[in-house]
Amino acid sequence: MRWPQPTPYPGANVTSAPSARPLSQRTYAVVLNPTAGRGLARREWPRLEAELRARGLPFELLSEASGAAALARVQALPPDVAVLAVGGDGTVGALLPALVGPAGGGGGRPLGIVPLGSGNDFAGLLGLKAGDFASALDRLAFAPRQVDALRATILGGDGAGTSHLLLNGLGMGFDAQVTALTLRAPARLSGFGRYAWAALAALRELTLTPVQVEVDGQALYAGPSCLAAVMNGTRYGGGFHISPASDPRDGRLNALASGPVTRAQLLGLMARVLPGRHLGHPRVHHAAGHTATVTWARPTYLHLDGDLAGQVTGVRVEVLPGAVTLLNG
């Protein structure tokens, strides 16, 4: 899916003119994740700082050692201070509790994204490119847009009973195993290369586990599977379009599950997932809705917005329509 380009406010000049709220009056907390992109965000900070200053944007830099520490800093700020998240999907995800409105709807603290992570999948869907600071900052002059978020509750296994806010989505089984293996990928690889290396390693260890997937209470699939995903965005893994039918502004989530596949079939499927041409495949089950429940017969790896979250036996996901106010999406 191509995300439509943002609409400037009438009269807005993308390089300098004010939006409905003049840019110079909006204050930003720049949350820089020094570990994102394996240090890329930290290394690029001087260049980004110069771009911020050149635009006269008032900002405070928050650089912490963990997402939890950054979240605590942001939560202590006045509610009208906007966040500029500098990093990948995990950097944004860690801040969502400070961005989603109190009832899970809109009205929360505004968010801008400056992608400098490894995969930058949600930013990629928005058309933002890593290192293109001019585009990311110029778009702050556009009208803010509400985008959906997801709330995932772990039903069994590691972290049972905990809930997590997501912007991009989650994956279980093969996807999450790939995430686990990505951590072991050779240091010389980055972004898509790391994902491809880990995907081939996971392919060698492929296992099928019985799963039940329901969307809005209706059975989507029950049977042996190697992966399931529940998505708000279209892509993960640094560019695999796992959910090409997703639209983070449609108020719905998209659930996918594989049926039983051999290694060769999965390899063929991966080639179709990359450009997002797998939804018609007979071994791919897909539906959109407001809630999804995935139940595995055995503990299965889970990733949340690309961050490994242990092994679980079940997850319930609900969409939070228009929960996040996006400034440069």
Ligand SMILES: Nc1ncnc2c1ncn2[C@@H]1O[C@H](COP(=O)(O)OP(=O)(O)OP(=O)(O)O)[C@@H](O)[C@H]1O
């Ligand atoms: N503000 C923060 N400061 C420090 N660490 C953070 C912060 N936010 C998140 N983290 C941790 O840093 C990890 C990496 O961040 P992030 O996911 O943004 O980068 P990435 O993995 O390189 O990019 P991507 O998720 O797009 O592939 C996260 O998994 C999280 O544990």
